[in-house]
Amino acid sequence: MNTYMKTVAFLVLGYLTILAIDFSFCNGSHVNALCLESEKRALLIFKQALKDPSERLSSWEVEHDCCNYWAGVVCDNTTGHVLELKLRNQSPGDAGSEYENSTLGGEINPSLLSLKQLRYMDLSRNDFGGMPIPSFIGSLASLEYLNLSDARFGGMIPSQLGNVSTLRFLSLGGNYELDVKGGGLQWLPLLPHLEHLDLSSVDLTKAPDWLQVINKLPSLVELHLVDCGLDHIPPLPSVNFTSLVVLDLSSNFFGPVMPRWIFSLSNLISLDLASCALVGIPEGLRNLTSLVTLDVSYNLFKSLPASLFTMSSLVRLNLGNAFEGPFPVVLIPNMTSLRYLDLSNDDQSYIVLNGSIPSWLYSFSHLEYLDMSHNELKGGISHEIGNLTSLVTLDLSHNELEGELPNTIGNLASVVTLDLSFNKLGGRLPNSIGNLCNLSFIDLSNNKIGGELFKSSSKCSSYALETLSLQENQLSGEIPDEIGQFENGCEGLADFTHDCEASADFTHDCEASADFRGKVLLERSFHLKSPTLTAISLISAIQNLLLMLPTSFAAG
Incomplete structure (x- = not known):
């Protein structure tokens, strides 16, 4: 052709x-198919029983089709049956009144039983005031996903949940008022398809057989039992939930040793044993050859076994606040997959790391996150820091590091967060620091850095900088115009306390005095008009010497 x-x-x-x-x-x-009238009526009755101060369900109007217009309702495109109710509170948990006002509360009406095909229900992060979980949920025969976490349910967990044999996902975590005494968790083995179970913050000390019961869930893939009051983990002669991939037992004080049955979970990918009062890591941990994430922070290890550092599959390792003394001499040469390493010590009740930054650390060219803050690290930062070209976050703050920043720090082209504050670093800022085009946050405050501020020729066409903190140093020079135009976030005039006694705004350069050597006291941050900088803190009571403020400094 x-x-x-x-x-x-x-x-x-x-x-x-x-x-x-x-x-x-x-x-x-x-x-899309229209919703069924019977199910629409059921949802309207359900809505009527709820408290909804922020009117999240304002779209639930009788004149609108519930499948195509109602927020949080998902239907089958062919039959019109309601399949999903997604009513999770999406406001950030730290948003104060915004979060509280957006929570649903009140009663959960059994009219939901009319939703014969309901497979997915999420009422998490709401506030039901300690009311019991409705037992009628056990009659939602098609339910596969049930998330009631962080919703302030209380009282006994209804055994009727065991009737929902189709359940694959069950999260009751964060409901600290729930009770398991009496019947305990005997209904759990009736859920043969359960893959995800979260009972975090539920006091399991009232269900002494909790482990034997959970061991009867052969399909279990994720188990979250954070802060369940477990001061003892019983042994297991035979482990049946060998499909487990994620295990989180953090914030339970069952130490001093890890349960040995954990080492039989050969499919485990994520293990969180933070804050468990452990004093040692058994050699058996090396049996977990699939492990990708290990968090053993906030424990009391005297030493770390060499076998820990032969686990080549590890991507995330958190040892923060976990062990004392110098770094192990033999460490990490085989951990070629490691991307996240936390060795911080932000809880001063733990003994800190000391000594210098080990040379082996600089060979981790694939490392993306490194936190060694709040320790007693001494010595300098080697020029080999420039080898860590994949770093996105570097935090060496609150140590005793000294000497100059190496010029090779400009090689960290991917770094977004750089915190070297509260050390004894001196010398001048290397010119190469101006080449870190992706920086969003930089804190070099409370050091002894001198010289002129950012006197460099940058290769960056633009910056993503949002926060810049350089106070408590010995900097001089002109704040470059390239940083951007700022407005005074102090709601008033800056106080020039040395040669420039009179208050001055930022529309001129302190009466155009190019030889100004005074200190400027700024206790609040500045806020950028354009393009991205939202906070700048350059100067405080311990002097930075500024030759000139740039003409781009404009009063807010």
Whole structure:
């Protein structure tokens, strides 16, 4: 077939395809099915029993179709049956009154039983005032996903939940008022398909057989039992939930040793044993050859076994506040997958790390997150820091590091967060620091850094900088215009306390005095008009010497 015939055939095929698409549209096959009247009425009754101060369910109006217009309702496109109720409170948990006002509360009406095909229900992060979990939920026979976490349910967990044999996901975590005494958790083995179980913050000391019961869930993939008051983890002669991939037992004080049955979970990918009062890491941990994430922070290890650092599959390792003394001499040469390493010590009740930054650390060119803050690290930062070219976050703050910042720090092209504050770093800022184009947050405050401020020729066409903190240093020079134009966030005039006694605004350079050597006291941050900088803290009671404020410094 010649080229012309191929072209004609292609055009004809395209035309027929368009006709087919147009025909399907004309027949309405692209339109979602309308919801069933019986289910619509059930949802309206359910809404009527709820407290909704922020009117999150304002779209639930009788004149609107519940499948196509109601927030949080998902239907089957063919049958119109309601399949999902997604009513999780999406406001940030630290938003104060905004979070509280956006929570749903009140009663959960059994009218939901009319939703015969309901498979997914999420009422998490709301506030039901300590009311019991409705037992009628056990009659929602099609339910596969149930999330009631952090919603202030209380009282006994209804054993009727065991009737929902289709459940694959069950989260009751964060409801610290729930009770398991009496019948305990005997209903759990009736959920043979359960893959995800979260009972965090539920006091399991009242259910002494909790482990034996959970061991009867052969399909379990994720188990979260954070802060369940477990001061003892019993042994298991035989482990049945060997499909487990994620295990979180953090914030339970069952130490001093890890339960040995954990080492039988060969499929485990994530293990969190933070804050468990452990004093040692058994050699058996090396049996977990699939482990990707390990968090053993906030424990009391005297030493770390060499086998820990032969786990080549580890991507995230958190040892923060976990062990004392110098770094192990033999460490990490085989941990080629490691991307996240936390060795911080932000809780001063733990003994800090000391000594210098080990040389082996600089060989981790794939490391993306490194936190060694709040320790007693001494010595300098090697020029080999420039080898860590994949770093996104570097935090060495609150140590005793000294010397100059190496010029190779400009090699960290991917770094977004850089915190070297509260050390004894001196010398001048290297010119190369101006080449860190992706920086969003930089804190070099409370050091002894001198010289002129950012006197460098940057290779960056633009910056993503949002926070810049350089106070408590010995900097001089002009704040460069390139940083951006700032408005005074102090709601008033800056106080020039040395040669420039009179108050001055930022519309001129302190009476155009190029030889100004005074201190400027700024106790609040500045806020950027454009493009991205939202906070700048350059100067405080321990002097930075500024030759000139830039003309771009404009009063707010």
